Amino acid sequence: MPGPTVGECRIFFHKQELQFKSTPDKPDAVYARKLQEVLGGQYGEITVALQYSFQAWNSHVPGKYRDMLFGIGSEEFGHVEMLATMIAQLLEKAPLGITDDAVQSDPAIAAVIGGTDMQQAIVAGAGARAVDSNGNPWQGSCITASGNLLADFTANANAEMQGRVQVARLYHMTDDHGVRDLLSFLLARDTMHQNQWLAAARELQEEGAENLPVPSNFPIKKEERSVSYQYLNFSDGATAADGSWASGPTPDGKGEFSYHDGPTTSAPMPPPTHPDARFYGTTELPNTVEKVAGSVQDKLRKE
Numbered sequence: 001m002p003g004p005t006v007g008e009c010r011i012f013f014h015k016q017e018l019q020f021k022s023t024p025d026k027p028d029a030v031y032a033r034k035l036q037e038v039l040g041g042q043y044g045e046i047t048v049a050l051q052y053s054f055q056a057w058n059s060h061v062p063g064k065y066r067d068m069l070f071g072i073g074s075e076e077f078g079h080v081e082m083l084a085t086m087i088a089q090l091l092e093k094a095p096l097g098i099t100d101d102a103v104q105s106d107p108a109i110a111a112v113i114g115g116t117d118m119q120q121a122i123v124a125g126a127g128a129r130a131v132d133s134n135g136n137p138w139q140g141s142c143i144t145a146s147g148n149l150l151a152d153f154t155a156n157a158n159a160e161m162q163g164r165v166q167v168a169r170l171y172h173m174t175d176d177h178g179v180r181d182l183l184s185f186l187l188a189r190d191t192m193h194q195n196q197w198l199a200a201a202r203e204l205q206e207e208g209a210e211n212l213p214v215p216s217n218f219p220i221k222k223e224e225r226s227v228s229y230q231y232l233n234f235s236d237g238a239t240a241a242d243g244s245w246a247s248g249p250t251p252d253g254k255g256e257f258s259y260h261d262g263p264t265t266s267a268p269m270p271p272p273t274h275p276d277a278r279f280y281g282t283t284e285l286p287n288t289v290e291k292v293a294g295s296v297q298d299k300l301r302k303e
Helices: 031-037 045-057 064-091 106-114 117-120 149-171 177-206 237-244 289-302
Strands: 004-006 009-012 230-232 258-262
Touching: 009 177, 031 064, 031 117, 045 064, 045 149, 064 177, 149 177
Parallel strands: 230 258
Antiparallel strands: 004 009
16 A cells, blocks of 8 residues: 655555455365466456556656546555465365375365365465466556556446456455455445446546547547448347447537448559568479579678
């Protein structure tokens, strides 16, 4: 969480206190693996904590939006801690739950059959990891931080929606009251954050700071305006024409939707390319010709 101000320096500090209780009724190594998805998955707490933080660090204007990003990013770091704490407790003294002697004698086989994550034991020593429920490492490419607040706030709303969907599914995968208590709290905070980002996106537009289409400060006359609001149906599903995206005013207030059965433009296909012979791609030229061309280029020291 953000720490106190020391002079002009803003620091981080850790307080050994959770935002909400994170204690299961009993160990469950299989569920610990499932819970990894909302910790280290694409829409997990690690993603949103760092996404909001990078958006704040990349923000170009001071004021309420930047302050909000810092505040919510810091809260999400607390959610990372709550989930990591819960996972560690689910793994503590967790039985394998397999009684067959042949399987019980081999912990690796037992882990696979039992649905647990071997690396939670082998790598993390019965602890949480920065991975999803399949053990795929969390990646920085999950983060969206473009510097355009309307684009970012819309992406944030999506992240909270996807995350809440996953937490809701996990809620029904356990009957552990302690786990459900934590998930209930996270569901409630996701509800807040969905509404918060949608409210912030609307406020940006009402203030004229950003508008549709994003980026709104790109000269719109430089785009091919004839196709800007055409719904082009590239499927045999005819009922798409019934949607509000196929007729009527556009959300940006700058045009009218129109429906078209297929493309309204076309252009001839260019001929195949012929890159440098030293890339050794297959072309219609005889090999001997390409060999000579490559040799000449080498002698001339030309790229």
